[in-house]
């Protein structure tokens with residue numbers, strides 16, 4: 001029952017994180033058998049997003065503009081720059097309502113075992129960003145996983161060498177955890193108690 005188009009769809013779905021051959025096949029069958037409208041919508045939304053969404057020139061997060069709304073907000077404290085791994089982590093910190101500085105989104109983390117080095121995430125863009133003359137403190141808010149800690153360590157050393165004040169979210173965020181899944185009160189405290 002396999003066809004070339006079906007095989008290609010299954011292969012394409014397998015590119016999603018955490019999706020193996022079986023679930024990719026299930027998704028493909030579901031879309032083609034039960035939800036052709038949904039499949040159409042998915043394909044159009046993908047096309048539209050690929051065409052419209054890019055990285056903010058200043059903070060590297062996703063935006064449809066050259067510079068994102070947060071970076072353009074004059075109410076933000078430009079002396080504080082919080083470094084996170086993903087837009088989801090940025091959203092988690094925003095939800096606490098207790099941070100008024102700016103962000104930089106790495107869109108990844110260092111992971112030598114998976115071959116992800118400094119060139120593969122936005123490190124050179126970050127090093128440029130922090131030397132705008134306004135940033136005084138860089139808050140490292142990478143996740144408290146082994147890779148997030150390693151990334152924070154490498155960044156911390158590099159930023160200190162550039163004579164910037166570097167702080168890390170306080171412990172209290174459980175070890176091994178990703179910010180996205182930590183409750184708001186805990187993140188807010190970790191921000192206040194950073195060192």
Ligand code: ZN
Pocket residue numbers: 056057058059060061067068069070071
């Ligand atoms: Zn931005």
